[in-house]
Amino acid sequence: MSYYMLRANVISKKTQSVVASASYRSGMSLYSERDQEIKNFRTRGVAPVSFILSPDHAPKWTHDREKLWNEVEKKEKAWNAQLAREILIALPLELDHDQQNKLVKTFVQTNFVDEGMVADVAIHRDKEHNPHAHVLLTVRPFNKDGSWGEKKRRAYERDENGEIKRTEYGKKIFQTVNSTDWNHRETLVKWRLAYADMMNDAFLENDIQQKVSALSFEDQGLEKIAEVRLERNEYQFVKRLEAQGKEATTFYHQLNQQIRKTNEQITKLNSKIISLAAHQSTPSVEKILHEETSLVMSQLEPEYQKSIQFLQGRLKQEVTFGNVRQHLDGLYRWRERTAEPNEAKMTVTHSLLDAANKAYHGQNKEFLQLQGFSMNNFYEQFIPRLETYEEAEHEREKSTKTQDMLIEHTERVYNVFSLVTHRTFNQIYPDIPEKFKWNDRVLLIKNELLGALKENKIDQLIHPEEVSDVLSIAEIYKLLEKSDSISNTIRIQSLTRNKLGIEKDALIKNRRELDKIYHLSIKLNTMQQLLVQSSRKAELVNKQLEGLLHKLFYDEKDSVLTRLDSMPLQVKADILRFYKDELKKGYVPSLRTCVRFAKDHEAKRNIQQQVYEKNESSPFFKRLSTTQKDITHFIGGRASGELLEQLIHQSSSTQSSKQVDQTPLKMRRKTKDQRIRQQLDLEVDL
Known part of the structure; x- marks a missing residue:
């Protein structure tokens, strides 16, 4: 398993030769003009992979290692001058050599060379378990003409008229400032974070389930003590004793053993703290829930009270959020799987019969045959089918009226218990972000957490600071559930329509069994009607995905968000799916890494579509x-690889290990308005 390491240090003329340093790291013999001797070191068992990267405006001789570092030593006159900066990075064991090389080149080019430094890189693989790269960097920039630039410059102080200030002796007043930010601590932190991001991107590109972080355990929000990194000799000594089945007694190894035991004790202590907190909060949960229920019930209008009484009689048990939600889900499934198909069938049947009657009077024999009618016996076929339609439509209207009444009552009761759940949860967790306080997509998880608190289910309890992440995951999961459901529905309806179309073509070819052709025509057109309805639902889900992506990636540029909006439903769903999975691991991924995941899945869909079209050959x-x-395969359209690459290129690569609520003020106001509407009208997104 890989670990993260990036160290930086400066090579000073006071104690070191940068030519010797370059010779040791590259494995090359180099002549030092300062010492007038050849720098050469022992031959390594595995030859280093070395190369030099330079900015475009740097002179060509910078690619000559010997000349480069001798020129550096000649330019730096001071006895204690900084000659070079060295960056030492560990390479991931999970990547092969080519992938490691690509990672190093990308990191060095992006963070050092593009900023104006010349980078002398040497990758060492002497030890299989410890591949690493040394990066020697120039500390002085180059001018546009290829000459050496200055490390520092004078910043003159000026008065209100723009004139340079002077001392009482006439000397100009100035401050000496660095010409670059390469020596700043903030820059080193930026490099460390960037390398962790690039390692994680490389893992993602190569389907490696691994994650590293440049942050400390504390900054990652982990209650753990970091172990001490052993020096090479001590590490090898410990490993030799372990191979012999012995325990090393060195100071730092024993210290690490004690740290591991302490971390185990911290984990057990946190579990007890959670249990105690849950036990102490249980009475308050029940009390708040009772108070909020009484308050809401006392303010209900008569139709809501009537709906509660009706549902109590129908369920024959105490009405709770859970059983109301379950009952409502059943009613919605009936509407989706029975009511909507029946309504579409009746609409199609009525249209078909009307069109057939017009075709008969217009003597359109061909149309009649396509729909299962004949000119000679038209009314003998038409009248029984019309009577069957009228009877079925009457039964449908009666059944739909009853079910609509049930849904209306159940929705009212669900709205009531939704409001109670929101209000109770918001009292217990008052610090949750505004966007979750009245968000109906997280109602189910809120109810589950309240239930866990009431029943003191320790394994289901969470720390208050984790609530935001849990709710965020639940919101994404709810939308993904919608997205996957509508995508599967459309896919099944499309395949069913194709099958019915092929069957109808076969019957028409034989010009027999007009009754079968009629019923197949109704089924085929009904399926097409349902596809249209499902596509409209998909558009609504797509808008909801779009809104959530805007909230999650609010700090992206408007041009990036606009391009993101143009992506089809399934790509947006894949972006959210990866975001959710990473959030569950404790990371907040960048949009760039999410899009890369979505791009891979879109490519797989392309392959599946090609196979599908190759196998389909019917007229x-x-x-x-x-x-x-x-x-x-492409619900909502396709996204080309070029478009996805553009989105990857434009999007930000920043990534943090802990989510911070930085919701813009205008978004908070919008959420507050929604909350007020829900309080007044008992609205709920169903």
């Missing part, structure tokens, strides 16, 4: 438009 399938053919 019906060939008559379909490109959009209709694509819908089986």
